[in-house]
Amino acid sequence: MKIGVDLGGTKVKAGIEFNGEIIHQNTVFLQEKESMSATLEQLFDLIRPLTQHPIGSIGIGVPSVVDVEKGIVYNVANIPSWEKVALRDILEEEFNIPVYVNNDANCFSLGEHRYGVAQHYNSVVGMTIGTGLGSGIIIDNQLYNGSNCGAGEIGLLPYREHNLEYYAGSNFFEAIHGTTALLVSNAALDGDKKALRLWQEFGVHLGFAIKAAMYTYDPEAIVLGGSIAKAYSFFEGGMREALEDFAYPETLKRIKILQSQNDDIALLGAAALVLQDAKVPVSSLR
Template identity: 40%
Template sequence: MTNQVSPYITCVDLGGTKLAIANICNGRIISSKRQPINSTLNAADFNAFLIEQLSPFITESCQGICIGVPGLVETHSGFVIEVLNIPKWHNVALKTLFEKHFKVPTLVHNDANCFTYGIFKHANYQHFDNVVGVTLGTGLGAGLILNNQLYTGKQSAAGEFGSFPYLDGIIEHYCSGQFFKRQGLDGLTTFEQAQAGETKALNLFSELGTHLGSAIVQVVQAFNPDAIVFGGSVAKSAPFFLPNLQQTLKSTLPPSVFSALQVHYTQDANTALFGAYHLFTSEVMTRD
């Protein structure tokens, strides 16, 4: 797959339904692929799947691997503790597995932290001191830039407000693809219906915006960020849910806090991959 000579980093964005891989050289993607995953595989089979998918990307020019995982991880050891949307894949020494098989340094991070760092470094949000990145897809993930630094917490779970109690469940149930799934609907189909102007679909996205606004109020009151940036597959529907989200923020937050807050979204599907690239260059390649 890759014939390039220049050194590169293999970056991986693992989601609840798909896998994205890119070789990145000097901040530019030189080869990539996207692949659906089978989230019901057991740990051994899922590990084998990952190795099979990554193998064509690893050549002698590969300087290392950085993978973003949608769950709890210990970054220093590269240990995957738990991934709710891949329930049988847990307690995995992923860094050890990859380094033994591929013979290159490996960094394991939370996927939302990769996204947030990608926003900060690659999407040029470095003029903000405090940024919250929110990924809306199969589930809801979040990452924090506080005082110009990525803050991850002990198990890369800092900022993960999707698991906060909300109504009869948790925030993630009402503010991600699960919002549609719990009603027997498909998010993509509902998005297409909203684009066509169907009232029911438009109302669903308005409701999603209200739920998400209620959740973001808690985040803003806790961290008082300069900006909130949404990404992920559901974020492409932002024009349909942002009006209600903004109205909820405006009616709930102190006026000075609301007026100072910027709310953005990105449809760049590679943001987390670039975040993984920048995390590897800053955390691994700068070591003595």
């Protein structure tokens, strides 16, 4: 059994991976984020009850650049006190269990590849659509980190006067249109024409991000997750429209665009970091 942890800017989730499922899951909302010691204590308190079980390792996904070899996280999003935290060493000292640290979008992608809808593909791009647009890359059945754990940051590519994630994340609704994705989704469910047009427009922007991933990595599959991805049926049309001018028609026919089906997939991916580090063959997990 392995513990998976998903550290967000407002809350942290943790659970035990057992036979490809998450059990004994707990969540805590972060308090006193200006204090590194206070947030670490919250993290300890969340994990500690889970270590009463026979745990082999802890994997944790963090919204930041990560020194994967040393387990150090830098400038964690929305946690101002976490400018540089030797997270692996801190957790290993606290729990005396091997710890693996990586970017949260990478954990999402690894989880989908090992346990989710992308299990049967060798090359995958996972995209988490929420506050921003995070991406993780699987190449030849292995997570690709890049030199600084920054590979796959497609959302930060320049686009219009900002970048892709400004238009293909929550800012599209909040900063540009003065609303929220949830409100627009609820209105679309009621058939509101303006809401449906907004989702169509959002899908076009996301389509540009997907084209960037296709041109860069040429994956077999792209998996969409995160809170906004739950509105897939509303933005799929605009997304497909944006893909129509993709330069390679055969590639466009073959690409699989999938929707995440498991709310615990980031925890499963974090727990699987030990397998990634050990280069365990994917076939042995199926």
